[in-house]
Amino acid sequence: MTQMQDALRGNITPEMKLVAESEGIDVQKIVRGLSDGRIIIPKNVEGKTKAVAIGKGLKTKINANVGSSSELEKVKWEVEKAKAAVKYGADTIMDLSTGPDYQNVLNAIMEAVNVPIGTVPIYEAGITASNSKGAVVNMDEDDMFNAITNQAKAGVDFITVHCGITKDLIGKVQDSNRIMGIVSRGGSFLAAWILQNELENPLYKNYDYLLEIASEYDVTLSLGDGLRPGCLHDASDVSQIQELVTLGELVTRARNEGVQVMVEGPGHVPINQIKANIEIQKTVCKEAPFYVLGPLVTDLAPGYDHITSAIGGAIAASAGADFLCYVTPAEHLAIPNIDDVKEGVIASKIAAEAADVAKGVKGAWDREVEMANARKNFDWEKQFELAFDQEKPRKCRERKPISEDDMCTMCGEFCALRLVRNNI
Ligand SMILES: C[C@H]1O[C@@H](n2cnc3c(N)ncnc32)[C@H](O)[C@@H]1O
Ligand SMILES: Cc1ncc(COP(=O)(O)O)c(N)n1
Ligand code: MET
Ligand code: SF4
Ligand SMILES: [Zn+2]
Incomplete structure (x- = not known):
């Protein structure tokens, strides 16, 4: 059973008790928030991680990304980075590995830290297809759902699934005046697949099946923003907002099945558009917890994007974003090293605290x-x-x-x- 299904039945799980204690609030508030989907506790039924709650009225949480790539893969180093991130205050870790040994990186990180772990299973599907069939676009629907099932079974607590990037929307992006097009990695895998195969996004088309898997393992869905803007120029355009509207519909369908769900958001956004972005997400997605990358408020500071993101993160969280994804000084340049991870986490903590003071969060x-x-x-x-x-x-x-x-x-x-x- 998922935490949401338990809450709807009035069951108080040990995880609900734990998060109520760490937030310093009444457990009934957690039960109510879980029941109506405004609060989530990403915790796989198979997992041993410490429960963390994300959502309305709670402390703003921060996530740190780590992981290997085809160009740089050292399992131990990724583990050290994950440990450093937790040491400096990351509430969750996402492993975004795409190197050949991605499985060992994930296993080693899950061994080493006890915070909730997130992944993007479409990466595994893409890497597998690239290895066995020559290209990412040669993955099939089974590859996608096998990757999701594998990671659910492995105990991953939340997964990014780019379900809102539909065939119709990709055409619109191609016809738009975007400079950067698609910058989401998972979004680009799916867009390339859709264009090559001339088929609908399987994660959208077979969403009910995805919900079954998520429900069985209580994997929280993080509905990915495959069309997030990659530069200030592209922010808040029709493509981004249409994807968000689709994600809003998928939020309702997840909740109807008792599946915990949050929504991912941009990205590169001018300061004067941040509040509107949050408000639109909150109405369109019926107050589902909002998980934002940055937002980065200028594109002119490579090497300092932890700062451009902390500025945007503070504004976003004070306007209602619940979960901040850190950005490090290495963003757009390289895989972060341990110092970058530290700086990214601290910058995000600053943004979260600034927002929590403004939001009047307890403590x-x-x-x-x-x-x-x-x-x-x-x-x-x-x-x-x-x-x-x-x-x-x-x-x-x-x-x-x-x-x-x-x-x-x-x-x-x-x-x-x-x-x-x-x-x-
Ligand atoms: C969606 C976000 O994920 C982050 N990202 C992608 N791959 C990695 C990696 N290997 N390590 C750390 N962060 C990564 C980037 O910061 C991007 O902006
Ligand atoms: C806040 C956040 N974190 C991670 C991802 C996944 O990355 P991508 O969309 O590039 O695959 C995302 N879309 N949003
Ligand atoms: C095009 S660089 C990859 C990620 C990017 N920084 C983003 O905003 O999503
Ligand atoms: S420029 Fe670097 S960070 Fe941006 S999409 Fe390409 S590899 Fe990823
Ligand atoms: Zn970027």
Whole structure:
């Protein structure tokens, strides 16, 4: 049974109890949210991961992507990155491996971390077809559904499925004035397949079958945005919005079967369009949890896209996005290394906390007040302890050691806090 089906029957599962405790809210609120689909707990029935809830009224969660590619595959390194991501505060990990040893990467990551794990099974289908039949477009429907079943059986907690990229929509994208066309990898696999075979997207056509698998293993569906914009110029266009409308219909069908579902969103979006994007998703997808990549608010900062994304993420989450996918400084350039992963996670944590303060999420304000008091009291240890990154601020303060606790080298003996404390 899925967490949603349990909630609808009024059963309180250990996972519901656990997340209620970690959010500091009443478990009945979790039960209600699961029942109407506004909250999800991605947790495979086969899995051993720690339950995390995503959705309305809860802390904004963050995901870190790792994984190999055809050009760079070191299983141990991917595991180290996943562990680093969790250490710095990632709530979930997605393994987006496409290297030849992708299966071992996934297994090793699932062994090494206990947060929910997500994958994109169409990658496995594409790689398998590329190896055995010469090209991604030679995959067949069985390859797609076998990959989904394999990963559900392996215990994956949530899967990205690009069900909304239909034959009709691909034609519209081709006729549109987009600069970047399709930037989603899974979206490009399916679009190429649809064009080559002149058939409808199997994940759309056989959605009921997909729901059966998802229901059996309680794999949460993350409805992928195959047509997300890949640059500011392409944001919020008809193709993107039409795909979203289709995803909204698929949300309802998933909920009718008790399948947990969230919706993926853009991408590259100018700041002034972010709020509208969230509001449209919330109405069209009936408040299904919204999982956004970034959004990146300018295209001019390669090397710094953790920052372009944190700016967009803070705005998106404060407007109602529930789940932020990190972006690292290596975005658009390379597979992230451990330092990139760390920076990506911290940037996302900053965006999530900024939004949680604005949303009034339980606990966020209290931590801000705690930090203010630690700062006022020159309690450096407490400040480092509360910090998202406990290493960088410590190193910074230790750059030039000083004997006094109640100042730093910024203002020295003319420390404002100290003068006020001593004289007012
Ligand atoms: C959808 C998002 O997935 C991320 N992405 C894709 N492949 C990988 C990988 N091997 N490692 C880390 N992130 C990846 C990119 O950041 C992209 O924007
Ligand atoms: C937030 C998020 N994370 C991962 C993916 C999958 O990547 P892709 O669509 O490129 O296959 C996605 N579409 N959205
Ligand atoms: C074209 S680069 C691949 C992913 C891209 N950064 C995106 O926004 O989805
Ligand atoms: S440019 Fe790099 S990140 Fe972008 S789609 Fe191509 S390989 Fe992926
Ligand atoms: Zn991009």
